[in-house]
Amino acid sequence: MCGIVGYIGNKKATPVLIDGLLCLEYRGYDSAGIATIENDSIKVMKDKGRVNNLYNLEGINDLEGTVGIAHTRWATHGKPSKENSHPHMDNSNTFAVVHNGIIENYSELREFLSKNGYNFLSQTDTEVIPNLIHYYYTNGPVSILENINERFLGAVKSAVNDLKGSYAIEAISPICPNEIIVVRKDSPLVIGKGKSENFIASDIPAILTHTKDFYLLDDNEFAVVSKNKVRFFDNSLIEHNKAIKNIEWDANAAGKDGYEDYMLKEINEQPTAIRETIGSRFKLGEKCSFHDIDITKEYLSSVNRIFFVACGTAWHAGLVGKALMENLCKIPTEVDIASEFRYRNPIIDEHTLCIYISQSGETADTIAALKLAKSHGAKTLAISNVIGSSITREADYSIYTHAGPEIAVASTKAYTSQVALVAILAMYFAEILGTSSESEIEKLKSDLIDLPSKIEQILANTDEIKNFAKKIYTEKDMFFLGRGTDYNVALEGSLKLKEISYIHSEAYAAGELKHGPIALIENGVTVIGIITNPDLVEKSISNIQEVITRGAKTLIITNQIIPNGHFDYVLTIPETNPLISPILSVIPMQLLSYYISKFKGLDVDKPRNLAKSVTVE
Ligand code: M6R
Numbered sequence: 001m002c003g004i005v006g007y008i009g010n011k012k013a014t015p016v017l018i019d020g021l022l023c024l025e026y027r028g029y030d031s032a033g034i035a036t037i038e039n040d041s042i043k044v045m046k047d048k049g050r051v052n053n054l055y056n057l058e059g060i061n062d063l064e065g066t067v068g069i070a071h072t073r074w075a076t077h078g079k080p081s082k083e084n085s086h087p088h089m090d091n092s093n094t095f096a097v098v099h100n101g102i103i104e105n106y107s108e109l110r111e112f113l114s115k116n117g118y119n120f121l122s123q124t125d126t127e128v129i130p131n132l133i134h135y136y137y138t139n140g141p142v143s144i145l146e147n148i149n150e151r152f153l154g155a156v157k158s159a160v161n162d163l164k165g166s167y168a169i170e171a172i173s174p175i176c177p178n179e180i181i182v183v184r185k186d187s188p189l190v191i192g193k194g195k196s197e198n199f200i201a202s203d204i205p206a207i208l209t210h211t212k213d214f215y216l217l218d219d220n221e222f223a224v225v226s227k228n229k230v231r232f233f234d235n236s237l238i239e240h241n242k243a244i245k246n247i248e249w250d251a252n253a254a255g256k257d258g259y260e261d262y263m264l265k266e267i268n269e270q271p272t273a274i275r276e277t278i279g280s281r282f283k284l285g286e287k288c289s290f291h292d293i294d295i296t297k298e299y300l301s302s303v304n305r306i307f308f309v310a311c312g313t314a315w316h317a318g319l320v321g322k323a324l325m326e327n328l329c330k331i332p333t334e335v336d337i338a339s340e341f342r343y344r345n346p347i348i349d350e351h352t353l354c355i356y357i358s359q360s361g362e363t364a365d366t367i368a369a370l371k372l373a374k375s376h377g378a379k380t381l382a383i384s385n386v387i388g389s390s391i392t393r394e395a396d397y398s399i400y401t402h403a404g405p406e407i408a409v410a411s412t413k414a415y416t417s418q419v420a421l422v423a424i425l426a427m428y429f430a431e432i433l434g435t436s437s438e439s440e441i442e443k444l445k446s447d448l449i450d451l452p453s454k455i456e457q458i459l460a461n462t463d464e465i466k467n468f469a470k471k472i473y474t475e476k477d478m479f480f481l482g483r484g485t486d487y488n489v490a491l492e493g494s495l496k497l498k499e500i501s502y503i504h505s506e507a508y509a510a511g512e513l514k515h516g517p518i519a520l521i522e523n524g525v526t527v528i529g530i531i532t533n534p535d536l537v538e539k540s541i542s543n544i545q546e547v548i549t550r551g552a553k554t555l556i557i558t559n560q561i562i563p564n565g566h567f568d569y570v571l572t573i574p575e576t577n578p579l580i581s582p583i584l585s586v587i588p589m590q591l592l593s594y595y596i597s598k599f600k601g602l603d604v605d606k607p608r609n610l611a612k613s614v615t616v617e
Contacts, residue, residue, distance in 0.1 A: 009197025036065030078123025361389020
């Protein structure tokens with residue numbers, strides 16, 4: 001979704017801003033723009049299209065300003081166009097603003113401003129913000145107006161008080177040429193601390209080459225950023241101090257490292273991501289430990305239901321989590337899509353543990369679903385890949401996958417790390433509760449430890465998958481079938497294919513096929529079957545036999561011995577515990593989608609209409 005960058009220091013701001021926007025391209029966008037303070041006025045350069053197009057705008061190289069704000073827009077209100085691109089200015093060209101999020105009451109605010117003589121040049125919700133700032137700057141409460149230095153901040157605060165919805169905002173004005181004012185609510189914003197310069201971004205990777213020291217802005221918190229200082233204020237404009245967080249991510253880890261695409265790089269990083277996620281959380285012969293959370297036996301014994309709540313791929317990780325929690329901990333577990341959970345009045349109380357999975361930790365629906373559970377007295381546990389992300393700051397407990405930055409829109413290493421981490425969490429709970437035998441847990445630990453080398457085996461032999469992709473990349477429809485955790489991973493395989501190859505696909509529980517979807521199977525349709533659970537081999541084969549009879553072309557991903565001659569293609573992967581087999585069986589499906597997308601000549605890392613971090617509802 002939209003991305004924000006800001007710079008204030010001694011360098012020319014434009015290159016820093018554009019470089020930052022390029023690092024945020026992965027979030028998904030359709031237009032880009034910057035604004036800098038040039039002498040006594042604001043210069044805005046913006047257009048629809050790619051960030052690199054900004055370099056073609058006349059006069060952009062002449063910008064000398066050392067203070068600037070920048071934005072990539074993912075259209076919500078109004079189509080992608082120059083007028084709708086950010087930054088937006090007020091009618092008097094005194095204030096420039098970039099904004100991520102959605103202003104839900106913008107029509108009301110537009111009407112109010114129109115009645116007060118303001119005009120609008122765009123269809124965006126954002127354009128009300130600079131005009132509101134102007135309105136309050138000129139009509140604000142006397143107490144604010146009295147102190148000229150605080151007047152800009154006071155006007156931003158008054159404007160923000162009128163907003164309903166979510167926002168991360170940067171504002172500049174030649175009236176206060178040495179500061180950028182920022183504020184956020186339900187949309188991420190970080191400030192990077194440099195030497196005689198400071199940086200602002202919606203996402204850490206955008207400014208990671210400049211600094212590793214970050215202030216993570218909280219909801220309803222304001223910051224006045226100047227080149228030597230950052231001042232923080234609460235919603236009543238009372239100033240406070242804020243601690244710096246050192247982020248250990250390596251800037252190179254956010255680069256492509258010689259790979260053609262981020263997605264391919266991230267697929268190949270999975271063995272490392274799993275090793276890092278296991279880290280020191282367990283060793284063979286020793287109990288699991290989570291130093292970062294303090295969950296007691298007394299509390300766990302009181303939990304009578306677990307919810308996994310998430311979106312997209314993270315939701316698919318939650319589905320595997322259900323099997324793990326129910327099998328190892330014997331606690332009834334439900335899995336919800338966050339956008340459904342938050343509006344369906346789920347039955348939650350202090351005996352419910354709600355686990356939220358989010359790679360970015362910034363997904364609007366997941367955060368809202370977490371706040372809902374807290375308000376019902378449930379304990380909340382966040383699983384995220386981003387230290388200090390919004391979800392981890394809201395949750396009672398937070399644990400991290402250590403997958404490193406995931407840039408490609410299609411999630412790969414985050415998924416496998418999430419499943420691994422949930423497996424460790426389930427073992428940890430089971431050890432506290434005594435709900436599984438030591439030998440069962442010890443075997444699962446050893447299976448988990450073996451996973452990275454088994455992933456390496458799959459990654460060392462990708463020709464078969466590539467060849468299969470070449471045969472089917474022109475198809476229009478595909479089906480993914482499985483039972484149990486094979487069904488869970490079929491959903492992930494199908495999502496991956498849809499989002500980066502634009503091929504329509506469906507995943508079904510194999511036994512459900514004959515209750516309707518089988519009507520869609522006809523000559524030549526591709527069906528991908530996943531069979532990794534020894535107890536379900538025969539039943540799964542029977543289901544796939546049913547589609548073969550109706551003319552389907554089949555690819556089977558399996559770690560079992562299955563009869564020869566039935567299927568068109570069989571891809572054998574290493575064997576492991578069915579509870580964690582999605583970590584292995586998903587790899588060929590990730591690669592299949594990747595190669596299909598490449599054969600189709602599509603942009604693998606930035607699929608159409610999608611954003612990496614979905615920070616609006
Ligand atoms: O950052 P999150 O894990 O909360 O993101 C959730 C989904 O938006 C994400 O998994 C999405 O489905 C991916 N594009 C899937 O590849």
